[in-house]
Amino acid sequence: MNGKEQKVILVCDDEDLMRQVAGSILERAGYTVLYAAGGEETDRIYRRSSPAVDLVLMDLSMPEESGLDVFRRLKAFDPEVKVLFSSGYQNDDRLETALQEGALGILQKPYTMDRMLRMVSRHV
């Protein structure tokens, strides 16, 4: 991404390992990465930095609050928010609902660098 404005991606996952992997892949590809470990933190960071955040990559299944609920809150704050979900489940009603409500897509876990970057670059 040399010579281009750096895009900012907010990674939201309750699992530290997944944040590390996602962040390493995205940083290696030249993105600026912000991190959140749960719904409230995502909400707070997005509200503080929203014009600069180009994409939110969010885990669907988190213990305190599902990604779908966080997505709805972000959407209420910013109808233009771009959210890509990551999930281990392929057959999940919540994924279908999220897509119907405007989520950009689903990145199935576990993912490789190639698969993740292909999906992310389609949307930012």
Add this chain to the structure above:
Amino acid sequence: MNSLSEGKNDSFPGSGSLLSVLAHDLNNVLGGVTGAVSLIEFEKEDSPGLHNPAYDPYLDIIQKSSARASGLVQQLLVLTRQSTNKSEAILLAESLERIVASVKTACGSADLIILDPVPEKARIRGNSIRFEKLVLLLLLAACSKRQTEGGEIRLSVYPEGDLPGKSRWRLKFPGIGFSTDMLRELAGWYGPELDSRISTGGELDLGFSSVAENI
């Protein structure tokens, strides 16, 4: 496959959802391995001077192991999902391809299972989680038999009947040694909408209600 029953045997109350959480966590751990290996592969190509080719066989082992583990975890995720009573339209091609892919990856063999082309319009009515569990359990039983006896597993989907609203889609499995008692148990577990029979060739033949307008 001794029993398809859920909530019986000696399972601890609530263990289903605990197992589901474990499967989800295991998938995240695997995500760490898969992601990190793909980063190493990237660095290998990006900075070849830093790469020691002596490590390649070990990387290959990690990649193959994580691919197989990924298939196994996908199976655990399917088996530990909590079924609901929701009835919905299930697109057979999508659902079967997903399950077959996870079993092939977990077995580390692309040739063991052959899924004949599934008609695009094949949709059945049922609970998708329960349906995927059923297919996965039967495939695992078939795989275990084939691994000792040899041969491939061929799945095929075909329509039955032509009256709108009364038609069914049938799913044919190879002989996996099902007895009449097991068929009864299978029907009891899945629900009355499933009809099952053993064909003359020893194949397990399952019938599901189609979504009325698509046959």
